[in-house]
Amino acid sequence: MKAWKLALGDGVSTIFGLLGPLRRHPGCRVLMYHALGAEVPGDRQAQYSMAAERFRQHMHCLEGTQGRQVLGLGDGVKVGSGVVITFDDGYRDTLTVAAPLLADLAFPFTVFVTPGFTRSGDSRYLSAPELRELAKVPGASIGAHGNSHCRLTECDDAHLDRELRESRAWLEDVLGRAVTTMSYPHGAVDGRVRAAAAATGYEFAACSRFGAQASDGDPLLIARTDIWAQDDSARLLAKTAGAWDWMGWRA
Numbered sequence: 001m002k003a004w005k006l007a008l009g010d011g012v013s014t015i016f017g018l019l020g021p022l023r024r025h026p027g028c029r030v031l032m033y034h035a036l037g038a039e040v041p042g043d044r045q046a047q048y049s050m051a052a053e054r055f056r057q058h059m060h061c062l063e064g065t066q067g068r069q070v071l072g073l074g075d076g077v078k079v080g081s082g083v084v085i086t087f088d089d090g091y092r093d094t095l096t097v098a099a100p101l102l103a104d105l106a107f108p109f110t111v112f113v114t115p116g117f118t119r120s121g122d123s124r125y126l127s128a129p130e131l132r133e134l135a136k137v138p139g140a141s142i143g144a145h146g147n148s149h150c151r152l153t154e155c156d157d158a159h160l161d162r163e164l165r166e167s168r169a170w171l172e173d174v175l176g177r178a179v180t181t182m183s184y185p186h187g188a189v190d191g192r193v194r195a196a197a198a199a200t201g202y203e204f205a206a207c208s209r210f211g212a213q214a215s216d217g218d219p220l221l222i223a224r225t226d227i228w229a230q231d232d233s234a235r236l237l238a239k240t241a242g243a244w245d246w247m248g249w250r251a
């Protein structure tokens with residue numbers, strides 16, 4: 001995002017933040033990170049690869065936030081409170097940078113992996129052995145993120161079914177454990193895609209709609225808050241408090 005847009009967003013969010021006590025909805029806040037250093041394809045505004053040091057600051061900031069506990073995805077969504085940490089795409093730096101820090105802080109986290117990226121051999125992404133290593137980290141859980149990272153809303157029914165089923169089957173085969181969570185690549189989801197995710201057996205599926213996830217919200221349309229490389233700790237706290245929820249759907 002361009003600097004002037006971020007500044008404008010900060011201004012709008014300050015107003016929403018001030019209105020917060022009047023309009024705040026309770027719920028779980030699911031944060032969406034991507035890479036921590038690796039170059040993200042198509043990321044023209046350099047929003048999705050955060051410096052490791054900034055990520056460290058974010059986590060220490062969450063550690064110091066009173067009253068918001070960091071929970072695993074399923075727990076947070078079920079109880080409708082706390083903060084949940086997620087990563088999309090399966091970058092190798094979730095293992096090398098995020099996992100040691102999160103394990104130290106005893107923060108659970110979920111990594112949504114695209115098997116097509118893993119199988120590509122591109123060293124930015126987790127390999128299959130690294131994926132197994134990541135799954136052993138205390139608090140780590142692995143979910144699917146499509147098979148090829150295409151927009152599921154643009155797939156015909158047969159292709160959609162393959163994307164949902166093959167990603168899950170491949171991850172279960174590599175990890176030797178059940179995979180029941182996913183996030184929609186590009187945040188692209190509609191009623192048909194949601195129904196297909198349910199039919200494939202996913203219990204939790206995250207999208208890219210800014211907002212808090214209430215305990216009675218749809219577990220297959222989990223709201224998430226997009227976190228950007230440019231977000232300092234103040235903006236992280238503003239986003240966590242809901243001041244950026246005016247952004248709505250991102251897809």
Ligand SMILES: [Zn+2]
Nearest residue numbers: 088089185186
């Ligand atoms: Zn993605």
